[in-house]
Amino acid sequence: MTLLVLAAALGVVAVVTGIGVFVADSMARATFLLLASFVAVAVVLLAFGLAYLGIVVVLMMTIEMMIMVVFMVMLMMNPAGLEPMTMVHNRWGARLIALAVFAVLAAGALVVPWPVRPGPPGDPTTALGADLMGPQMLTMTVLGLAILATIVGTVAVSATRGSRR
């Protein structure tokens, strides 16, 4: 019961901060609110005993927000939102798409037959990994390494010495 109340409260925090993203008039605040929204969701996961998933959400979303900031600051020098900006474009189209996506997701949540058992015994992290990867674990690991090697190779080739002029 306490868990449900906590989850509901955090859900409200996630939604409110999520709405805040589109209300805020500064890119920095929008980024912060989006991060806060994700962290609220992460705490829900933590509260349900999915420690790994919850922590990974915090880790990944913080890094993701910061990478977004790289693009933000790279493209505009507007500290603290000195000049007003808006996160919303094409209001009607955006609303339609948002409603449609919400309807699909909500329908999915209601229609999908959720398992009733309390979950497999043992480490949920291991179970999650096995479930996601299945028999393709080796393939995925090798692929991951290959992708990383490609990125590093690209950086090594493109890294030029000297100035950027």
Add this chain to the structure above:
Amino acid sequence: MVLSLARPFLRVAARRPHVLVIAPAPVSDGLLDVRLAAEAALASRGWPAADSPADTDLVLVAGEVGPRLAEVVRAVWATVPAPRVLVRVGAPSELGDALDAAVAELARGGAGPVSGGGPLSGGGPLSGGGPLSASEASLLASSDRNAAFSMITGSPDDGAFLPLDASNDASLAPEATPVMAGLADDDRDGLALDVVHTALGPVLPHWPAGLVVHATLAGDLVTDARAEVLDVPGPRERAGRRRTPRGPDHLRLDALVRVLALAGADRAAARARALRDGHPGPGELTAFGRRIARSRTLAWTLRGIPLTATDHVPVPEPTVEARVRALAAGLGGSLAPPVRPAPHRAAAALVGLELGAARLALAALDPDTALGAGPVAPFKPAGSGHHHHG
């Protein structure tokens, strides 16, 4: 509240004030004397140099200040948080007494008698506005070299704060223009990226005295830079080599102090400063120079910063790394003094560099600010038809 608690702290804190030295361009040897004496005095007392006005307890104006630099001093002083003290020193002999009086004032709270809830509570919006009081202004403008040092204390609540729209970044902007983002006129990538027009200097750590570089920044990239030496219009013709009683090694060490300190090689920078301010033997100089020239870590971090502008070559060395090695290797020898470019040529070499690299490049170029530059018309925002996308 905070204040009564803070009171005993003040006395302890006054033992190690952070000092912001503001010095005019060394158009005379006397002005150079004051700046060097000030830096030596701070080092011998173990007082750290302030990074920015926010970090400052004591503003030390070293030498006679012209009207343009006086404006800057006033603007900077307005953004220094209390407790704070400003002293102006006209000659090296005044330094000791001036610094002693300044810390005594700081220990009292830097604002005369402090009262509850007043200057220390802070955190509120910038309020007040208006110029310094007449007496303060006259102290700053005073050009009487024979007068004893003068001192201003006070909290920002005294009404010395800048009006809100005066400056985006008072530590950098000597003229009180709002630093607004605008669109680049000619962007190297062909993208309409935002740029910011800002004035770098004259109050920056390890920055050439009196120099302002009016820069356009795209992110942290310098896309345009024009030099101005406050109160010294120029560029003047170099009337032969100016005689300096200090000799070429002094020039080399002065440049090395800045480069090493900016590169974060703190111990080497302290050593260079001690050698510059002391009377080292040639053996000491060559040993130090050899150590710097051979340092691999320093070379590694300085690598890849060119010292060329599009239409001219300001110094014989092509990179910061080579310039620093040449400065260091020349120590204690009988080589001719290093070439010091005119400020406008040095500024032109900063275009295309990242801000940190530009700072190192400027320190290594060590422009002769006594040659003067500018004045430069401040950037005027063209219009307000500018918007941002999220």
Add this chain to the structure above:
Amino acid sequence: MADPATLLPLLLLAPALVLAAGLAAVAGAVTAGDRPTAPVVETLRLLAKQRRRTPADDPLLARIGLAVLPVAAVLALAVVPLGLPRGAPVGLDVGIVWFNAMEVLAWFAVWTAGWGPNAVTALVGGYRMLPLGLAYELPHMLALITPAIAAGSLDPATVAGAQHGLWYAVWMPVAFVLYLVSTAAMAFWGPFAAPLGRDLAGGAAAEHAGLDRLLLRAGRWMLLVAAAAMAVPLFLGGGAPPPITGPDAFGGPAWAWVVVKLLVVLAVLLGLRRVMPVLRMERFVTLAWVVLIPLAVAQALVVTVVVLL
């Protein structure tokens, strides 16, 4: 959950970290040739100093960031087994991932601290935290994961316990060195102090005075100590005495060994500061992506192959 014996270490964690960070700052001042009292004087100075705002700033966001920094450091330390009888203050079976997540919050903290004041140098300083983070984070993650692979667990206490006979610092020296480098980097300290660089008049700290500045400077030492403390269970055998002279030749309580090892790690870091200038981000990013990441991958690969065999 409400057992006072488990709550006590949690409550003492923050003061203990502040104290340890203060001592580290004293050691740092001495190494830099300053007086040992300097950090104390600095703290009192900043407490007595007025806070400060700049025109058109965002003080709320900046102060959230500044407050996050010490909190993240305490939360990161919470999962580190410090050799206390009941293990880490918070026993978490995925403690290593938690530690990583908390330390990434420092990116956010420094960036908002630089963004908030609406000033050029502060913004550029805050922005520098991003290349720094993106450069050190991948080698750092791999350096964290390598001991976890060897021990087969993401729990720091299990990793510490798995090093009987051979410390991972010896077993996987590349991962250990990379971890030490990223310790300094995540605390944007020493050779990685570019976000607060002197060339930017203090960078992200340039416009902050008083308590705001104190949070940034203290939070950075706290982060450094917390990260250095994590090296003890991951690479130096946790609370176990050195295995060189045979098991339990020295004896002594586990927490004392943790403290001794932590001091050694901090001494190494302070020594690193002494010999290295501040790295320019342009240089460090290239080094990280071209040299450090391949090294870290190779180290993880070697350890994985050995573990699988």
